[in-house]
Amino acid sequence: MRAVVLDVEGTTSSSDHVHRVLFGHARRRLPQWLAAHHTDPEVAEALATLPVPGTDLAGRVALLRTWMDEDRKETALKTVQGLIWQEGFAAGELTSHVYPDVPPALRAWHADGLTLCVFSSGSVAAQRAWFRHTPHGDLRPYLSHHFDTANAGGKSTVDAYRTIAAALGVPGDGILFLSDSGAELRAARDAGWHAVAVCRDGRAAPPPAIRSFAELEVTARGYRLLDTAAPEAAR
Ligand SMILES: CSCCC(=O)C(=O)COP(=O)(O)O
């Protein structure tokens, strides 16, 4: 392998923490934050893509909150959420969650010369703030590239994985993707990548699957699941 690409929610980190802490924070802050920042160029560009007539802020807040409730992965929503979270992390109002098996694996794979990247629906700004403020310290030095729906595309689309491979300059069969989403794993495999399901919190998935990064060995020669196999889902 030459590169490992990591999903965040449900893979490196708890889905519950993302929804309860991050989504809750963005939902509460949204009206005041948008009033203060709607003319910032990056925010204005995101807002211009919303299917809301006129420039009414209340209508935009309502739509973005509905999308949050539906966990929509719209790029405009992810841009706004990411900027709100970036501020929240910088102010010490938020902390991230990373499973304890993740930092040792990142250290080992990085020391072995592998390129480590993140691909999340969360924006690049959100990813950087997230991995900077973990209970295990700043993990950004291990992560050389960040991909999101803006710079790569939707996570269930094959083209996103081709775009990432091209950006890394690594052929698909040199990349291993770790994710909790069957649709994402399928899209990555369709692009010629290797892909392993991550089953946190007792979930099950078709093999190859792991419950923890400690069950996975990755080196330049390839990857190997260690003895304790994750529970298999009925097919
Ligand atoms: C710190 S990234 C925030 C997570 C997020 O907004 C999200 O939608 C998670 O999606 P993922 O692709 O990481 O499963």
Ligand SMILES: [Mg+2]
């Ligand atoms: Mg996920």
